[in-house]
Amino acid sequence: MTNANWLETMRTVLDSYNDPAVLVDADYNVVVSNSHYDFRFGGLDDNRPAKCYFLSHGYNRPCDLEGETCPMHEARETGKRASVLHIHNTPQGKEHVGIETIPIVDEAQRTYFIEVMKPILEVSAEPIANKMIGRSKAFNRLVDLIQRVGKTNTNVLLMGASGTGKELAAQAIHSVSSRASKPFVTVECSGLTDTLFESELFGHMKGAFTGATYTRTGLVQSAHGGTLFLDEVGDIPLHLQVKLLRLIETKTFRPVGDSKPAAADFRLVCATHKDLISMVERGEFREDLYHRISTFPIRLPALSERREDLPLLVKSILLRIAENLPLSLTEEALALLCEQAFKGNIRELKNIIERAIVLRNDDQIDVDIIRQSLNLLPVQNIAASGEQRDGNANGSVNSGVDAADMSKTSSGAFFQHLAEQKLTLEQLEQAYLHALLQTYPDKAHVADIAGCSLRTLYRKLDRNSE
């Protein structure tokens, strides 16, 4: 067979893939492409063989010389299939792609590589309102792990500070999995009492206890065939952990008041911001449970470890909050944001942007507005007013916006007005939460804006009604 015939045969081979695929020679030239590739990226120019690194990234030299992993390099070294995650330039913009590279030789024993490119749709490298967003190395590593573990049935433990995106990561794991068409059910573990734990997780039969006027399906049953996401698993009290362990080990549960056990079918993903290993050492978390839930641990990077994603995240948040407005930040405003520590991670960034949208004078959000948003920490400012009123002004208060500056803005006048009402912080918190609930009917969204979990929001609202 001539080399031309062999290449023609390879086109047929590549066409058998359901994703874009190309054949690359040992000098990085893309020599054959399949119809999916031609449709998505435009066909190859026969007269000008292009280098794979130029076509996919716009680089002038191989990826490994640009600080990225080159799958061809690995496949050449090992003689085996290699897979990596890259961000490719496409006509639609930058896109996360899972690349599988398979070495192959022609009849003259020359080495070629088949590269199959699977677009990763659960995340985005371009600003978009409703996905996990990022392009940084730390983010790409996370996406790679999600892709790999997502396709299995392995238990995953997501670890990371508050607001790093653990819940979004759990949803992405579910979307990648073969269970994607089945339910994704979240159990908010903080604040679960003994009775709530069993009846929420396992459900109860009508008449099982006083007040059980109907049979209730538990969350484990609701997650049947899908994913059960235990958020803040480190908050489950020690004496309830054994019940969770039993559920995971036996994959059976018994609804409260039912004599028969039922079979459970779920993939388990847990999340925590706590250091579970230290908790195990202190005897606060069962070691056997820890090993059960942490088969595949994933650490979510803090926003400070992926600062290069900040401009992209800001654009996405602007789209998410005010999709129909052409909002943007000036360079100076963005630079000021980039200097922040972001202990509250993406949730904190989101709150700052949301405040800036409220305070802005026009569609370009400038550095003064961002400065005001950074300093507009309501409780602290109001606390300062209270302390001053009581003749005790020695509290450490974030005072980047002084009283005169504040009163120039409508929000300044608003806080002044509140201070005059002499509200306690608790009253203020209640008033704020109820105002949020009137503006945004979705409680999860309200909890997000207020920077607390949904369960904490319920607790705060309940406390008021006691």
Ligand SMILES: Nc1ncnc2c1ncn2[C@@H]1O[C@H](COP(=O)(O)OP(=O)(O)OP(=O)(O)O)[C@@H](O)[C@H]1O
């Ligand atoms: N990569 C990301 N791209 C865009 N938005 C994100 C990303 N990660 C998180 N967010 C947003 O940040 C906020 C917090 O995310 P999430 O609730 O998933 O964090 P978390 O780690 O579970 O927080 P907590 O531990 O406090 O519950 C949400 O509004 C979420 O949509």
